Amino acid sequence: MKITDACVHPYPAGDSTLARMAIEAAELGFDSIVAIGDAGNRYPGIEVLRGAVICAASQKEVVRQVRSPAVRDADVVFVNAGDTSFNRAVAAVKEVHVIRNIHATRRNAFDHVAARTAAERGVAMDISMAPIVHLRGTKRQKALQRYADILSLQRRYGFPLTISSDARSILGQRSVRDIRGLCALFGMTGAEVGEALSSVGRITEPHQPVRVVE
Amino acid sequence: MKPRPPTMRAKRRYILARILPYRMAADQKQVYLSLIEAATSLFGDAAVGFAQPAVVFCEGGYAVVRCRRGTEKDIATALATVSAIADERAALRTVAVSGTIHALRRRMKPIRPLSGAGDVKFGETYFTVYRYPRQKVDLVEKGIKHQKSLFFTEVDLEER
Numbered sequence: 001m002k003i004t005d006a007c008v009h010p011y012p013a014g015d016s017t018l019a020r021m022a023i024e025a026a027e028l029g030f031d032s033i034v035a036i037g038d039a040g041n042r043y044p045g046i047e048v049l050r051g052a053v054i055c056a057a058s059q060k061e062v063v064r065q066v067r068s069p070a071v072r073d074a075d076v077v078f079v080n081a082g083d084t085s086f087n088r089a090v091a092a093v094k095e096v097h098v099i100r101n102i103h104a105t106r107r108n109a110f111d112h113v114a115a116r117t118a119a120e121r122g123v124a125m126d127i128s129m130a131p132i133v134h135l136r137g138t139k140r141q142k143a144l145q146r147y148a149d150i151l152s153l154q155r156r157y158g159f160p161l162t163i164s165s166d167a168r169s170i171l172g173q174r175s176v177r178d179i180r181g182l183c184a185l186f187g188m189t190g191a192e193v194g195e196a197l198s199s200v201g202r203i204t205e206p207h208q209p210v211r212v213v214e
Numbered sequence: 215m216k217p218r219p220p221t222m223r224a225k226r227r228y229i230l231a232r233i234l235p236y237r238m239a240a241d242q243k244q245v246y247l248s249l250i251e252a253a254t255s256l257f258g259d260a261a262v263g264f265a266q267p268a269v270v271f272c273e274g275g276y277a278v279v280r281c282r283r284g285t286e287k288d289i290a291t292a293l294a295t296v297s298a299i300a301d302e303r304a305a306l307r308t309v310a311v312s313g314t315i316h317a318l319r320r321r322m323k324p325i326r327p328l329s330g331a332g333d334v335k336f337g338e339t340y341f342t343v344y345r346y347p348r349q350k351v352d353l354v355e356k357g358i359k360h361q362k363s364l365f366f367t368e369v370d371l372e373e374r
Contacts, residue, residue: 016365023348023367028307133295136255170365171234171305174294178308181291185256 002031003176004200006126007051007078007100007164009036014168021170022046029176034076034164034200049075049204053100057082059089066095075204078126081105084114091117097203098162100126102150103143110150118159124203125150125159127196129174130166132182148186160203161196224266225283230318231293231306233275235352235363236325237344242272244300249279253292265289270315274324277306278315286311303363334371336364343371 005025010018018035022043025033032047052074056062062079071077079090080101087105090096091114099118102110102125110125118125127150131143154161163183167173174182176197183193233240246269253262265285270278281289293306310321328345334353335341341353341364349368355361 011364011366015363017367017370019367019370020350020365023350134297140255169303171297171303173305175307178291178294181287182294184287185291 001194001198002047002201003029003197004049004162005030005033005165005167005173006076006098006162006200007036007128007166008033008173009166009168013037014172016168016170018048019043021167021173022048024170024173028173032200036078049200051076051078053078053080054096055080057086059086059093062090062093062096066093071095076200081109084109084111087111088114088117091121091123094121096123098124098126100128100164102126103128103131103146105146107146107149110153112153112157115153115157115159119157122160122203122206124162124199125154126162126164127183128164128166129179129182130172132185133172133174144186147188151186151188151192160199161192162199162203163193163196225313226280227283227286227311227313228270228315228318229279229281229286229290229293229311230309230321231277231279232309233272233277233299234305234307235365236275236346236350237327237352237354238275238299238302238304240272240277240299240304242269242277245269245272245277245306248296248299248304249289249292249306252295253289256292256295257288261285261288267292274322276309276322276324278318283313334374336374 008021010021026045034049034051036051036053052071054062054065056065065071076097077095078098078100079096081087081099087110127147163179165173180190180193249267253267265281267279267281267289270280290308293308296306298304310318312318325346332343333340334343340356342356344352351366351368351371353364
């Protein structure tokens with residue numbers, strides 16, 4: 001079971017290089033991280049996976065971007081969430097691994113239909129710590145409401161969850177213990193946090209029937 | 215005034231938090247104000263008033279925070295939501311929780327900059343280099359106020 005930070009944005013998107021973020025993540029108790037837009041390298045004590053984020057307005061555009069070489073080389077493919085119909089459609093796209101940025105969408109943008117599709121296809125929902133850490137007031141309250149709503153759907157339909165720091169700096173990375181405390185704010189139990197932190201490994205290497213190789 | 219007998223006193227817990235970035239010389243009062251702002255916005259006045267958080271001291275890149283026993287998890291969560299100290303980007307990372315300051319002092323391992331500080335130029339900007347153990351390198355833009363910081367490693371610096 002690998003504890004994974006599902007999304008970090010290293011330099012030049014942020015102010016910390018991938019190597020530095022990898023060192024910090026290892027110190028904070030992670031076994032692997034998913035770096036957006038950078039090559040997957042091996043650093044001592046931690047595995048770095050390559051991630052790609054698709055930002056699109058329609059399913060057609062998502063399917064087109066999924067075929068681009070940069071996305072095809074990625075270990076984990078993220079799509080930024082949109083409105084209800086978009087999320088329902090994206091949850092059915094085979095190449096998509098994770099739907100992220102759900103805190104920035106309208107209420108019920110990810111509904112029970114999308115949840116059922118995500119559970120059938122094994123598409124995960126990402127819970128980002130950045131809004132809880134950096135936002136204040138009503139914006140943070142809305143983010144916590146969205147996450148509580150996602151959690152209730154997850155308990156009902158059983159789609160995977162991932163947890164990311166969404167950090168652009170080492171100052172934005174949080175330890176596994178801090179993440180447990182932050183997730184408790186919207187009712188996530190310690191066991192659910194552990195499950196979510198280890199789900200990237202199950203997404204990238206899903207259970208498949210045993211094949212006999214001669 | 216006669217002090218309250220020990221059995222009548224409120225039980226306390228102490229939280230050891232590391233202050234990032236390493237070079238930040240955080241003032242005790244500024245850390246307290248950041249903590250109170252973060253905790254109040256997260257849990258509200260009533261919960262923070264009950265927890266009675268206070269910064270006991272800041273030294274060697276660490277802050278020791280005191281709170282009422284039973285509220286240490288909430289205060290540790292509030293510490294995780296601190297993103298600035300005195301208008302400077304910062305983070306507080308919980309290292310340990312204990313019933314005595316003495317136990318926390320044993321966990322404090324001050325990180326001091328290594329020798330070999332210098333200057334580098336990226337594009338048109340000059341940065342001061344601070345080197346730390348485990349090949350960590352912090353670059354701080356030269357200037358008077360609101361300097362940009364970059365967080366590299368020795369290998370990253372050599373490649374540029």
